[in-house]
Amino acid sequence: MIQASEIETELLAFLRRDIFSPDTNLTPETDLVGAGFDSMSLVKTLLHVEQKFGKWIPEGEITGDALANTRALAATVARILNES
Amino acid sequence: MYSTPDTVKFSKMNLTELLENSARQWPDKTAFLEDTTEISYAQLVEKISAFAEKLKTLQLGTGARVGLAYPNGVNYVALTYALWKNNFVVVPVPTECPPEEISEIATEMELSAILFPKALAQTEPLTPEIFVSRFLLATPADNHGLNIAFIRFTSGTTNARKGVVLAHETIRDRVLAANKAFQISEHDTVIWCLPMAHHFLITIVLYLNVGATVVLARHVTAKPFLEATNKWRGTVLYAAPFHFSLLARDNSPAQIESVRLAVSTTCALPQEVAAQFHKRFGKSLLPALGIIELGLVALNSEDPQGRWNSVGKPIPDFQVKIVSPDEHGVGEVDVRGPGICDAYAAPWQSRENLLRDGWFVTGDLGRFDDDGFLFLLSRKTAVINLAGRKVFPEEIEAVLDKHPSIKESRVFGRVHPHLGEVVEAEIVLNAPGASIENLSHYCREHLASYKIPTRFHTVQTLPRTAVTGKLIRATATT
Numbered sequence: 066m067i068q069a070s071e072i073e074t075e076l077l078a079f080l081r082r083d084i085f086s087p088d089t090n091l092t093p094e095t096d097l098v099g100a101g102f103d104s105m106s107l108v109k110t111l112l113h114v115e116q117k118f119g120k121w122i123p124e125g126e127i128t129g130d131a132l133a134n135t136r137a138l139a140a141t142v143a144r145i146l147n148e149s
Numbered sequence: 150m151y152s153t154p155d156t157v158k159f160s161k162m163n164l165t166e167l168l169e170n171s172a173r174q175w176p177d178k179t180a181f182l183e184d185t186t187e188i189s190y191a192q193l194v195e196k197i198s199a200f201a202e203k204l205k206t207l208q209l210g211t212g213a214r215v216g217l218a219y220p221n222g223v224n225y226v227a228l229t230y231a232l233w234k235n236n237f238v239v240v241p242v243p244t245e246c247p248p249e250e251i252s253e254i255a256t257e258m259e260l261s262a263i264l265f266p267k268a269l270a271q272t273e274p275l276t277p278e279i280f281v282s283r284f285l286l287a288t289p290a291d292n293h294g295l296n297i298a299f300i301r302f303t304s305g306t307t308n309a310r311k312g313v314v315l316a317h318e319t320i321r322d323r324v325l326a327a328n329k330a331f332q333i334s335e336h337d338t339v340i341w342c343l344p345m346a347h348h349f350l351i352t353i354v355l356y357l358n359v360g361a362t363v364v365l366a367r368h369v370t371a372k373p374f375l376e377a378t379n380k381w382r383g384t385v386l387y388a389a390p391f392h393f394s395l396l397a398r399d400n401s402p403a404q405i406e407s408v409r410l411a412v413s414t415t416c417a418l419p420q421e422v423a424a425q426f427h428k429r430f431g432k433s434l435l436p437a438l439g440i441i442e443l444g445l446v447a448l449n450s451e452d453p454q455g456r457w458n459s460v461g462k463p464i465p466d467f468q469v470k471i472v473s474p475d476e477h478g479v480g481e482v483d484v485r486g487p488g489i490c491d492a493y494a495a496p497w498q499s500r501e502n503l504l505r506d507g508w509f510v511t512g513d514l515g516r517f518d519d520d521g522f523l524f525l526l527s528r529k530t531a532v533i534n535l536a537g538r539k540v541f542p543e544e545i546e547a548v549l550d551k552h553p554s555i556k557e558s559r560v561f562g563r564v565h566p567h568l569g570e571v572v573e574a575e576i577v578l579n580a581p582g583a584s585i586e587n588l589s590h591y592c593r594e595h596l597a598s599y600k601i602p603t604r605f606h607t608v609q610t611l612p613r614t615a616v617t618g619k620l621i622r623a624t625a626t627t
Contacts, residue, residue, distance in 0.1 A: 083598055101220075104342065104392065105245070105599055107370075108536045108568060112603055121567060124391070125398020129372045 067118070067146050073139035079113050080135060093136040102132060110138075118146055161296050164317050165234045167358045169194055175335055175360040181223050182381060183365040188223055190360070196223070200231035203275050207283070209261045211236045212292045214300065216255060216263035217346075218242040221365060224278060225345045226353060228264060233317070238290075238297045240312070241346040245597035257495045258300060258312055259290035293497060299350065300494050301441055312494035313441050320350050323444030323488025324358055327351040330448045330464040331410065333385060335360030338407075340383035342374065342392055343415075347538065351444050352387060361385075371399035382407040389415040390422050391536040391568060393434055397425035405430050412437050412448070416534040416569040417525070423457040436460050438525065442490040442509055443467075447523050459522040469523060470508065471516060478516040479526060483508040533562035534569045538599050542622070545602065548595045549574060554583035559611045559620060560602065574602040577611060 073093055081091050084106045091100065107127060115121045122145050131141040168190075176191035188196070209215070215237045219225040232239045240258050242251055248270075255263060265272055265280045272280040298320055300312040333339070339356050341363050356363050366377045374396060377383065383405070386393075390413055396405075411426075413434040426434050433453040438446045438460035446469065449461025463469045467486030474480035485508045492499050503509070515525045533540040542560035549558040556577045562570030576585070585605065592601040612621040 083593065083601075104395075105344070105536070105538070108391065109598055112568070112571060116603055123398055124395045124567065125371060125400065127370055127395075129370050132370060 067143055069136075069140045069143035072118075072143050072146075073136055075117060076110070076114075076135050076139050076142070079110070083109060083113070091135070093139075094134050096134060097132045097138065098129075107132075114142055118142075120146055122146075162317050162321065163233055163236070164298055164320060164354060165197065165230050167321065167354075168197070168230055171357055171360050178335065178360055179362045180357060181226070181363050181365055183223055186223075190357075193223070193227065193357075196227045197230045197234060200227050200276075200279070201234040203279065204231055204235050204237070206275070207262060207281065209235075209237060210289055212238060212290070212297065213261040214238040214240050214258055214290050216240045216242040216251070216258070216260045218244055218246070218251065218263055218265050219346075220244050220266065221341075221345050223365070224266070226357075228279070229349070233298055238292070238300055240300045241349070243344065243346040243597060245599060247594060247597065249595050250597060254302075255284055259286060259495075260284055261286060261290075291497070293492065293499070295491050297491070313490045314492040314494050315350070315488075316491045319488050319491055320354060321488075324351055324355045326464065326466050326487040327445035328355055328359065329466065330445060330450070331355070331385075331412070333359055333361055333410075337361040337384045337410075338381050339363045339385040339387065340374065340378050340381070341365050342388050344538075348387075348414075351439065371395045372401065375399060375401070375403040375405065378405050378408065379403065384409045386411040387414065389413070389536060390418050393426050394419075394422045394567060397422060397429045399429070405432065408432060411435060414439050415538075416536075418457065419566070419569075420457055421566075423453070427454065438523070440484070440509075440511060442503075443484055443486065443511075444488045446484050446486070449522070452522065456518075456522050456524075459518070459524050461523065462521050463523065469517075472510075474516065479514055480516070482511045482513040482515040482523070482525065484511055485509060533560070533572050535562075535571060535599055536568045540572055540600050545572065545574065545596060545600055548592065549576060552585070552588065552591055554579055554585050554588075557611055559622075561622075563604075572600065572602045573604045573606065575606045575608045575611060577608060 077093060085091050085100060089100055111122055122142055126141060126145055131138050172190040172194040177189050179187050180190045180193045181188050215232050217228055217239055219228060229239050240260060242254055242263060261284060263282045266278060268280050272282045275281050296316045297314055298317040299315040302312055333356060339361055345353065364377050364381045364383060366373060384407055386408055393413055411432055411434050414437045418434060418436045423434050435448055435450050435453050437448045440446055445464055446467055447460040447463050449456065449459050451461060467484060470483050471480040472483050489500060489509055493503060513525050515523055517523055533542065545560045546558045549555050556579045559575045561573060563573050565571045588605060613619060614621060
């Protein structure tokens with residue numbers, strides 16, 4: 066059972082490092098799409114999750130709600146990972 | 150049938166004239182919808198004129214090459230046309246590029262300036278929404294007498310990064326040819342989701358030429374894409390298989406009844422995506438073959454369900470031949486038609502020199518079936534296609550090989566069921582145990598994020614040919 070908080074920490078580190086510019090002050094509550102998260106960002110994030118946790122998160126599971134912020138994204142990823 | 154270099158040299162049209170014609174014909178029609186903002190054709194032309202006046206103050210000479218490092222949006226479009234209006238050459242610079250790559254592009258393409266949407270080191274403000282970084286060139290870039298509109302990077306046929314040079318007339322010719330297949334008109338509304346730095350000519354320029362409306366929104370997920378399609382009664386979707394896969398997996402009841410044309414481009418359409426999309430929406434995805442050196446070559450509008458893995462028949466005015474076919478009819482795909490690129494930049498290679506007996510050599514292997522449908526089987530080149538973005542192995546290898554712990558590298562694509570391919574690299578270390586701890590950080594500093602390998606494999610040696618010692622290129626592996 067992977068905790069959503071563990072995934073949130075991992076995703077925040079990844080998004081800060083690989084997706085957003087250093088001047089984006091990304092917090093768990095920052096609106097991802099509003100901060101510039103686009104479809105290529107989604108590709109890179111799903112690839113990172115696949116590499117880190119060994120499972121591809123189906124694109125269709127990533128709804129607008131899942132991209133509300135990093136906390137919501139982590140909760141979605143945790144739910145899917147824990148289903149398997 | 151298609152432009153010769155001589156007609157290009159002497160006709161000297163400008164693509165802004167096509168847009169201005171549209172604005173005269175449909176002044177009040179919406180050209181772009183972006184979030185809650187609408188801009189009509191007349192307003193777009195006004196915006197372009199205002200930008201063009203500002204750009205004039207840069208006092209760059211006719212034919213100066215200017216980089217455009219903007220995100221998708223109306224400003225991207227308006228600045229492109231404003232640069233053209235001043236007879237400057239537009240060189241798209243993807244916003245993902247790190248500073249070092251931008252600097253390389255500026256040098257290789259002999260840019261006089263780059264436009265950015267925000268202040269960066271060594272930029273000066275031109276307007277609150279345009280910041281300029283200027284470069285002093287010892288001699289102006291040589292455009293070889295061509296009326297160049299656009300230079301864009303591609304792999305070319307030898308895999309090295311090249312700038313594809315396109316004159317205004319060439320772009321006009323390919324846009325007119327492509328629309329014989331798409332049949333897009335002022336009655337169409339296009340739902341847009343691709344990066345403009347990678348897709349602009351047989352798309353945005355074509356749509357504006359015929360008075361269509363383009364909806365720009367943040368379609369990161371299926372829901373807003375479907376909402377935009379239904380809210381604005383979108384009739385045309387033009388996207389990569391990745392985007393269609395997102396839509397096909399949507400589990401809401403939303404349909405897309407207004408859509409009459411859904412074109413899948415940028416990489417091979419997986420059967421699963423084609424089938425899922427059809428099942429979900431009752432509409433077929435039309436596979437297309439677009440090549441930056443040529444424009445739209447083929448579109449499968451006749452049998453996308455039965456022959457989902459065919460790019461269809463060549464569009465009107467285009468000819469495709471299979472060179473030296475084997476016993477199964479498989480050979481190299483060569484193409485000729487309207488709007489073949491005018492040259493490669495850096496090093497300059499004229500159209501005559503890049504064609505073989507008047508035909509463009511695509512680097513694809515393919516065959517025709519008995520009904521004239523073209524099937525592409527594999528690329529002879531090693532270009533990697535990650536969710537619709539092309540990645541050139543040699544460019545990444547050049548960066549990896551400069552890492553202090555790496556002796557040499559080989560970059561290749563690994564087939565990914567959802568993304569087409571992903572980038573991976575084999576590396577040979579300088580010494581056993583040499584540190585590559587900082588390799589990811591190093592890559593981030595030197596490469597756009599989508600080009601960074603997702604996996605590094607440490608190997609003892611790289612495969613090379615016995616006779617010449619040339620690196621053996623891997624085609625996509627599973």
